[in-house]
Amino acid sequence: MIDREDRKPGVVSLFGKPFRTLLAIGLLSLTIGACSEEASKTDTTLSSDPVIHGDEPGSPETFALSNGMQVVVIPDRRSPVVTHMVWYRVGAADEPVGMSGVAHFLEHLMFKGTKTIPPGEMSRIVARNGGQDNAFTSQDYTAYYQRVAIDRLPLVMEMEADRMSNLVLTDAEVLPERDVVLEERRMRVENNPRSILSEKMNQALFPVHPYGTPVIGWAEEIAALSTENAIAYYNQFYTPNNAILIVAGDISAAELRPLAEKHYGGIAQRMETPIRVREAAQETGEPARITYADARVQQPILERVYRVPNYLTNNRKDGPALEVMATLLGGSAISRLYRNMVVDQQVATSAGAYYSGAAMDEGTFGLYAVPTQGKTLTDMETALDVELAAFIEEGVTQEAVDHAVNLLIAAAIYARDDQEDMTRIYGVTLTTGGIVEDVLEWPDRLRAVTPADVVAAAKEHLILERSVTGLLLPGQGF
Amino acid sequence: MTYPMKSMMIAVMALVSVLLVARAEAAVTIQEVTSPGGITAWLVEEHALPLIVLDASWSGGTLQDPEGKEGLAYMMSALLDEGAGDLDSQSFQSRLEELAVELRFRASPDNLALSFKTLTQNQETAFGLLRLALSEPRFDEEAVERIRRQLLVAITRDMESPDRMAAEAWYHSALPGHAYTRPSKGTLESVAALTRTDLAAHQRNLMVRQNLSITVVGDIDAESLKTLLDQTFGSLAADSQLPEIATASVVPTAKLEIIQREMPQSIVLFGHEGIARDDEDFIPAYVMNYVLGGGGFSSRLMTEVREKRGLAYSVASYFYPLTHASLFIGQVATENTRVAESIEVIRAELVRLAQEGVTDEELQDTKTYLTGSYPLRFDTNEKIASQLVAIQEEGLGIDYITKRNSLIEAVTADDVRRVAARLLRPDNLIITIVGQPEGLDATEGPDATESLDAVEATSED
Numbered sequence: 049m050i051d052r053e054d055r056k057p058g059v060v061s062l063f064g065k066p067f068r069t070l071l072a073i074g075l076l077s078l079t080i081g082a083c084s085e086e087a088s089k090t091d092t093t094l095s096s097d098p099v100i101h102g103d104e105p106g107s108p109e110t111f112a113l114s115n116g117m118q119v120v121v122i123p124d125r126r127s128p129v130v131t132h133m134v135w136y137r138v139g140a141a142d143e144p145v146g147m148s149g150v151a152h153f154l155e156h157l158m159f160k161g162t163k164t165i166p167p168g169e170m171s172r173i174v175a176r177n178g179g180q181d182n183a184f185t186s187q188d189y190t191a192y193y194q195r196v197a198i199d200r201l202p203l204v205m206e207m208e209a210d211r212m213s214n215l216v217l218t219d220a221e222v223l224p225e226r227d228v229v230l231e232e233r234r235m236r237v238e239n240n241p242r243s244i245l246s247e248k249m250n251q252a253l254f255p256v257h258p259y260g261t262p263v264i265g266w267a268e269e270i271a272a273l274s275t276e277n278a279i280a281y282y283n284q285f286y287t288p289n290n291a292i293l294i295v296a297g298d299i300s301a302a303e304l305r306p307l308a309e310k311h312y313g314g315i316a317q318r319m320e321t322p323i324r325v326r327e328a329a330q331e332t333g334e335p336a337r338i339t340y341a342d343a344r345v346q347q348p349i350l351e352r353v354y355r356v357p358n359y360l361t362n363n364r365k366d367g368p369a370l371e372v373m374a375t376l377l378g379g380s381a382i383s384r385l386y387r388n389m390v391v392d393q394q395v396a397t398s399a400g401a402y403y404s405g406a407a408m409d410e411g412t413f414g415l416y417a418v419p420t421q422g423k424t425l426t427d428m429e430t431a432l433d434v435e436l437a438a439f440i441e442e443g444v445t446q447e448a449v450d451h452a453v454n455l456l457i458a459a460a461i462y463a464r465d466d467q468e469d470m471t472r473i474y475g476v477t478l479t480t481g482g483i484v485e486d487v488l489e490w491p492d493r494l495r496a497v498t499p500a501d502v503v504a505a506a507k508e509h510l511i512l513e514r515s516v517t518g519l520l521l522p523g524q525g526f
Numbered sequence: 527m528t529y530p531m532k533s534m535m536i537a538v539m540a541l542v543s544v545l546l547v548a549r550a551e552a553a554v555t556i557q558e559v560t561s562p563g564g565i566t567a568w569l570v571e572e573h574a575l576p577l578i579v580l581d582a583s584w585s586g587g588t589l590q591d592p593e594g595k596e597g598l599a600y601m602m603s604a605l606l607d608e609g610a611g612d613l614d615s616q617s618f619q620s621r622l623e624e625l626a627v628e629l630r631f632r633a634s635p636d637n638l639a640l641s642f643k644t645l646t647q648n649q650e651t652a653f654g655l656l657r658l659a660l661s662e663p664r665f666d667e668e669a670v671e672r673i674r675r676q677l678l679v680a681i682t683r684d685m686e687s688p689d690r691m692a693a694e695a696w697y698h699s700a701l702p703g704h705a706y707t708r709p710s711k712g713t714l715e716s717v718a719a720l721t722r723t724d725l726a727a728h729q730r731n732l733m734v735r736q737n738l739s740i741t742v743v744g745d746i747d748a749e750s751l752k753t754l755l756d757q758t759f760g761s762l763a764a765d766s767q768l769p770e771i772a773t774a775s776v777v778p779t780a781k782l783e784i785i786q787r788e789m790p791q792s793i794v795l796f797g798h799e800g801i802a803r804d805d806e807d808f809i810p811a812y813v814m815n816y817v818l819g820g821g822g823f824s825s826r827l828m829t830e831v832r833e834k835r836g837l838a839y840s841v842a843s844y845f846y847p848l849t850h851a852s853l854f855i856g857q858v859a860t861e862n863t864r865v866a867e868s869i870e871v872i873r874a875e876l877v878r879l880a881q882e883g884v885t886d887e888e889l890q891d892t893k894t895y896l897t898g899s900y901p902l903r904f905d906t907n908e909k910i911a912s913q914l915v916a917i918q919e920e921g922l923g924i925d926y927i928t929k930r931n932s933l934i935e936a937v938t939a940d941d942v943r944r945v946a947a948r949l950l951r952p953d954n955l956i957i958t959i960v961g962q963p964e965g966l967d968a969t970e971g972p973d974a975t976e977s978l979d980a981v982e983a984t985s986e987d
């Protein structure tokens with residue numbers, strides 16, 4: 049098949065299809081409503097002695113430092129390399145109103161030096177040591193990472209710990225970096241009609257909740273951000289009790305623990321662990337609709353996004369059902385939408401569905417269709433609605449559910465080939481209200497999904513009044 | 527201003543890179559496996575995870591599309607998982623999904639690539655599906671028409687992409703008339719005319735045993751692999767005659783082309799002739815380019831363009847040693863009002879490097895990065911497979927990964943100065959800009975006020 053380029057850029061299904069690169073701009077987690085208090089299980093990651101979760105090689109180990117910093121170790125002994133990440137439980141959705149983009153801006157500024165490391169030098173030191181580093185920001189989290197040979201791990205731990213409390217920012221570094229972020233926004237959004245549509249759709253889907261504001265921020269608000277704004281945000285959220293250390297690779301918890309205590313254990317808590325309270329989603333009671341036309345568009349596309357439960361909602365039962373539904377409805381070349389709209393009726397050249405459940409607040413469920421020559425976006429919308437209704441009406445077979453579950457479980461096994469992917473899976477889970485068991489129990493939760501669950505999920509959660517439909521069209525100007 | 531270092535460790539760590547070389551070698555043990563039927567593969571056994579990855583590559587890619595049949599190899603590759611043997615497209619895809627087999631064919635200008643992944647428990651059946659795809663692809667009418675529709679959409683969508691526009695125009699300026707300027711996906715006209723017969727014949731002709739490289743990584747041993755190699759690849763033809771592709775040089779004169787497009791940020795590509803992979807100066811050139819624009823935040827271009835001036839989010843340069851041409855290309859994306867400034871900053875860096883070379887410190891930092899980070903390319907089964915297939919294709923030898931770091935270590939500051947002077951041509955840059963840059967005049971090419979229609983016309987020469 050042709051590579052499917054129609055999936056919304058940046059959307060990552062955490063456990064679903066092969067894990068894709070999280071973009072720094074992270075259109076990833078778009079949600080609402082406080083669901084995380086439903087995490088009723090004991091969070092063993094807070095134990096100060098290492099706890100091993102599972103009995104297979106590669107089972108994760110966890111412990112906590114006395115200052116409240118959580119630690120996760122994912123042993124992978126195949127190669128003498130480690131991926132070292134520090135995740136903060138803070139993202140763009142935690143920004144003050146009117147200061148959009150400050151979370152991502154701060155992520156850039158974290159490379160600008162500390163009391164002892166000159167601006168830009170940390171990345172150079174990492175590179176000089178044969179390592180690679182970067183960072184990314186989403187609505188719900190901000191993470192920093194280095195990939196190095198195992199013997200360079202203490203070095204990167206020392207530097208990462210240093211910038212957790214010793215960041216130094218001056219206008220001389222901050223102001224050019226603000227221009228860089230504005231260029232990044234032009235590249236990712238203004239130069240790309242599809243991203244412009246996505247931004248408008250999110251805004252309509254979340255008119256009050258912060259998930260409606262783009263992670264990178266609105267251009268005029270980015271342009272007004274100051275050094276003081278960034279420092280204030282840093283002081284408010286960057287504290288060891290709001291951070292998670294995740295190390296995957298050629299190491300065990302017993303080996304990591306003394307290093308973690310040495311480098312991170314002595315960092316004082318700079319404030320109480322922030323409580324994440326966000327505006328509730330606004331129920332408008334009617335479906336939202338966005339049409340965006342632009343002279344640069346050559347190929348019309350129809351997209352629809354619903355607000356749906358996240359992975360944790362309803363005692364963690366809704367997420368697996370939505371994931372299986374996304375696979376059956378539009379996750380592959382034999383899914384219902386592809387088979388009916390693309391292969392049989394030939395009204396679309398591609399059509400599909402995806403679920404994004406890794407979010408502190410609401411998750412999203414998306415549908416898309418690209419019309420064949422002579423068909424309109426209205427035809428696409430009608431066809432999608434017909435398929436959804438028929439999906440609910442006809443139900444799904446046990447065989448089809450088994451098939452989708454197998455596929456999703458295999459994807460989780462394949463993810464174990466890549467320590468970076470594993471680190472990200474745990475990081476995203478733990479910063480969006482989940483615990484280590486949520487990753488480990490994922491296959492069993494999928495196996496528990498019944499055909500009735502899938503149909504019920506479609507009926508209950510694909511509510512037009514909680515959706516936005518977006519139409520991308522050729523037009524005049526932009 | 528000087529900054530005290532937080533600990534001695536930072537200073538000391540840079541000196542130990544030799545250790546890393548030794549460990550990188552130890553991490554991957556390659557066996558050369560030859561089946562009874564004479565098919566050779568490189569095998570890396572890795573039993574820690576219950577999965578097998580196979581990467582293969584056939585030299586000869588979209589450049590082999592006959593005149594007027596642009597897009598043939600691309601479309602053929604997209605059809606190989608769309609039905610084979612007794613299985614039509616939906617049945618074949620269904621089998622792949624049941625077994626959670628990942629199977630993908632891709633066509634690029636110089637080669638066709640296959641990526642295949644299966645759980646060990648399904649290996650027999652999974653390799654059986656791969657055999658079917660290679661030896662009995664169906665090219666059913668339904669699938670051919672569907673993929674054709676998808677390809678036409680993909681081509682249409684490429685016309686939206688400023689990056690694609692810039693690249694296409696740059697190739698036309700750099701290698702006028704050469705096969706590299708022909709679109710890999712084809713054109714709306716050429717794809718509309720491709721037939722089932724064309725597709726089937728092209729598949730048999732391109733995918734032969736003679737020009738095939740295979741690497742397998744994962745939970746499988748040599749004896750099992752030998753059997754599977756014969757079963758899977760044994761039915762391919764031994765050999766075929768592919769037309770010779772001419773080797774081309776990049777036009778050696780400066781050119782500035784502007785493709786007007788309403789957008790706030792311009793995309794800029796710049797470059798000139800590069801260096802062949804088998805040239806003895808390739809490794810020194812690679813080292814030089816790390817300092818210039820290949821080294822991420824450590825590179826001179828990133829420092830001057832992004833960090834000091836905030837002109838762009840990203841700026842980079844690369845050597846592309848293609849099979850039939852060698853390119854040096856860089857790119858930057860900048861707000862329209864600051865494009866001229868960005869280009870001047872970049873040009874000044876090329877001049878400085880060509881005249882002065884690199885400092886000893888830069889050279890040392892480059893070596894420790896390139897040697898120390900080499901193991902990061904080998905930490906997953908998938909990465910190992912793709913690295914090794916590339917090494918096979920380039921003919922670098924089965925011991926290349928053990929030699930590679932010493933090749934980097936051997937580069938001297940004089941080598942870098944010599945290759946910089948030899949290769950960099952700051953006064954003869956071919957520059958292509960898509961956007962509305964201010965304060966720049968095109969030297970030739972479409973008038974700056976013309977729309978992109980002018981460029982589309984040239985792309986179908």
